[in-house]
Amino acid sequence: MGVIGILLAGWSSNNKYSLIGAMRSGAQIVSYELSVGLSLITMCVLAGSMQFSTIVEAQRDGWFIFTGHIPSVIAFVIFLIASTAETNRGPFDLPEAESELTAGFHTEYSGIKFAFFFLAEYMNMFIVASIAATVFWGGWMPLHVGGWGSFNHIMDLIPPFFWYFGKTAVIIFIMMWFKWTFPRLRIDQLLTLEWKYLLPINLVNVLLMALIVMMGWHF
Numbered sequence: 741m742g743v744i745g746i747l748l749a750g751w752s753s754n755n756k757y758s759l760i761g762a763m764r765s766g767a768q769i770v771s772y773e774l775s776v777g778l779s780l781i782t783m784c785v786l787a788g789s790m791q792f793s794t795i796v797e798a799q800r801d802g803w804f805i806f807t808g809h810i811p812s813v814i815a816f817v818i819f820l821i822a823s824t825a826e827t828n829r830g831p832f833d834l835p836e837a838e839s840e841l842t843a844g845f846h847t848e849y850s851g852i853k854f855a856f857f858f859l860a861e862y863m864n865m866f867i868v869a870s871i872a873a874t875v876f877w878g879g880w881m882p883l884h885v886g887g888w889g890s891f892n893h894i895m896d897l898i899p900p901f902f903w904y905f906g907k908t909a910v911i912i913f914i915m916m917w918f919k920w921t922f923p924r925l926r927i928d929q930l931l932t933l934e935w936k937y938l939l940p941i942n943l944v945n946v947l948l949m950a951l952i953v954m955m956g957w958h959f
Contacts, residue, residue: 742769742860746766753845753848753849755848771931775821775938776868780875786952792874799878802878805877809952811952815876818938823872824915826864828861833924866912869911880901882898
C-alpha cells in the first residue's frame with residue numbers, strides 16, 4: 741500500500757523527475773520487502789508462532805538476538821538493512837536523491853502535503869524499529885542473564901514501557917547512523933545488493949534456522 745501512494749504522488753505531479761523518483765521508490769520497496777519478510781519468517785520459525793505476544797513471551801529468559809545463534813544475528817542485520825531501504829532512508833534514499841532528482845517524488849509538493857510525506861517517513865522508521873525491537877530484542881522484556889539473579893532483579897525494576905521505547909530509540913539511532921556514515925548508492929548497486937546478496941543469504945538463513953530448531957540446538 742505504501743508503494744501505491746508514492747507512485748501516485750510522483751505520477752500526478754506531471755514532472756519527469758518526480759516520476760523517476762516514484763519509479764525508483766516502487767522498485768526499491770518491492771525488492772526489499774522480500775528481505776524484510778524472510779528475516780521475520782526466520783524468527784517466526786524460532787518462536788514457533790507468528791503472534792507478537794507469543795514471540796515476546798518466548799524471550800522472557802533471553803532475547804532472540806542472543807538465543808537464536810548466528811541465524812538470528814544474520815536475520816537482524818538483514819532486517820536492519822532492508823527496513824532502512826524500505827523507509828527510503830540514506831544510504832538508500834535514491835527516490836529523493838537531491839543531486840539527481842531535486843527531491844524525487846515530492847518535488848512538486850509543499851505545505852501540509854509535503855509535511856505528510858515527511859511524517860510518514862518518520863512514522864515508518866518508528867514502525868520498523870519497534871518491530872525489530874519486538875521480534876529480535878524481546879520487546880518489553882528486560883535483559884536477563886542466566887545465573888545472575890541480582891542483576892536480573894535490578895533489570896526487572898525498570899518498567900516495560902522504558903524497555904520497549906528504549907530499544908526502539910536505539911534501533912532508530914542505528915538507522916540514522918547509517919545515513920550519516922555511508923554515501924548514497926547507485927540504483928544498480930541498490931538492486932544488486934538485494935537480489936544477488938541479501939535474498940540468497942536470507943533463503944539459506946531460513947533453512948539454517950529451521951535445522952537449528954528441528955535439531956533443538958537453540959537455547
